Amino acid sequence: MSLGKDYAGQECSMAGALEVVGERWTLLVVRDALYGVRRYNDFLAHLGIPRAVLASRLQALTAEGILEKRRYQESPPRDEYVITERGIALWPVLRSLGRWKREQYGETQLRYFRHADCGTELGSYGECPACGLVVPVADVLMDPGPGLDPDPADSVGRALLKPRRLLQPIESDPV
Amino acid sequence: MSLGKDYAGQECSMAGALEVVGERWTLLVVRDALYGVRRYNDFLAHLGIPRAVLASRLQALTAEGILEKRRYQESPPRDEYVITERGIALWPVLRSLGRWKREQYGETQLRYFRHADCGTELGSYGECPACGLVVPVADVLMDPGPGLDPDPADSVGRALLKPRRLLQPIESDPV
DNA sequence: GAAGTAAGTTCAATGAACGAACCTTCAATG
DNA sequence: CATTGAAGGTTCGTTCATTGAACTTACTTC
Structure with a gap:
């Protein structure tokens, strides 16, 4: 959503919010994160979201500071996604x-x-x-x-x- | 959004709400309707939305009972889109x-x-x-x-x- | 050594969004 | 009476995003 054609020129924080969380699936990922879901495979199974889309959304949400990527084991390396204060505020x-x-x-x-x-x-x-x-x-x-x-x-x-x-x-x- | 691939099987009213108003542009159309915008050309100019997308969103929102299509002059026939209670509740x-x-x-x-x-x-x-x-x-x-x-x-x-x-x-x- | 698990990436096919051009119905203008 | 303009659309080719299936990597367990 934020790439290329965005809601540019919308002088409005509602539009700004939709730039960040308005894409398909994004708010459902946040919902699951609020429910306590943290792992890729749990999001995947519970949402029924395509893998590539989930990976893209997790990355975007992490970049926005809504989720935080956190290493939970070293070998093999595994990360989980934990909701931040900014995400909780949603x-x-x-x-x-x-x-x-x-x-x-x-x-x-x-x-x-x-x-x-x-x-x-x-x-x-x-x-x-x-x-x-x-x-x-x-x-x-x-x-x-x-x-x-x-x-x-x-x-x-x-x-x-x-x-x-x-x-x-x-x-x-x-x- | 509601066609074909939907958030099916999401047992959740949040997901259900996103089915209805989660598509790109939809909530911005509702925002403008709350601001008092009613006419096609006003939505068009204020949102910078492609015409075909606007027409599709207005139709969908009308079908959902969020907007109401109302004839405001007969000759030439012209309609405007007025927000309903259901839309105001957003x-x-x-x-x-x-x-x-x-x-x-x-x-x-x-x-x-x-x-x-x-x-x-x-x-x-x-x-x-x-x-x-x-x-x-x-x-x-x-x-x-x-x-x-x-x-x-x-x-x-x-x-x-x-x-x-x-x-x-x-x-x-x-x- | 084979199978399994977690977390991805890649890819071809489909669908949605974009923007430009076009259309229709009328009213007003010259 | 022909032209211009306004309102509210539709059509269409291009671009972009989503989908689902298959594949990858780095380990662990049987």
Whole structure:
């Protein structure tokens, strides 16, 4: 998106944001990173994204400081991609997108996002209506809803069947 | 985006939202519609979007109930595209995208969005910190900031140099 | 020594975006 | 009455991005 034909001349930070995260798949990679996905193969299996596109998006997100590439073993050399503060700051964008879709199209709840301290479901912009504060992303508890497939094909999908906090790393245990 | 290769099997309303508004240009068309742009030629000039792409996006957004096509004169027949409640509900998404970009990249303010009743600048999710309420989109006052080009090439850009409310139709007066 | 795993790259085919040119329906102008 | 112009498109050839399958590399385990 940022190459060649961009949203040039758009004097607008919304357009600027879309330059960075507006490409196909990009925000879904960020979503998975918020869910705790860190490894190439986990992104691959959970998203169903073409390998080349995933590699390109991970590189772009790393270059933008939204993910951080981190060596987690030396032999053989293996890297994982960890979300940064800048990436975590995208949570309200994803939250509001999800709320918009479910509310406007009357869909059944797939996942609940709750304030871990009190169990209350978050409002539209990630606040806790009971406590009256914007909940830090690390204190958001993600909890399967009635509409969710109880038997996902990939290991990440299965790990996400249990209630868990955002950002908590997913240890991918193969079948 | 929705044709053929979609984000199929993503059990997630965020992915569902990106199916609808995740294509290139789509959210910028919605942004302009929130600014009060309604006519084909105004979108065209202000966005710098290829004509065929604009036509396709307007059609898709109309089909999704985000814009409404409305006849504004009979002879010759002319239609305009007016944002619906469903489209207005996307405001928090655009607001949080814009905030994210400006805050994370330390940019100078291009536009202020204020609570029209009291003049206070909106918070990250469109609330008024002074009044303590989420400001209805029609009560958001948009106000040029220091970073804005004082002499835009297109008539919409010029109309947006004056403070004005969101949703208020832009009457495009050519040069 | 064969098979497996993690993280990629390469490649041909398809699809989407781009920009220029063209089209249609009318109104206003000369 | 012929021409120009405006609004809202469509068509088309070129370029660019995405897709899915196959291949690569560097190890580890059986």
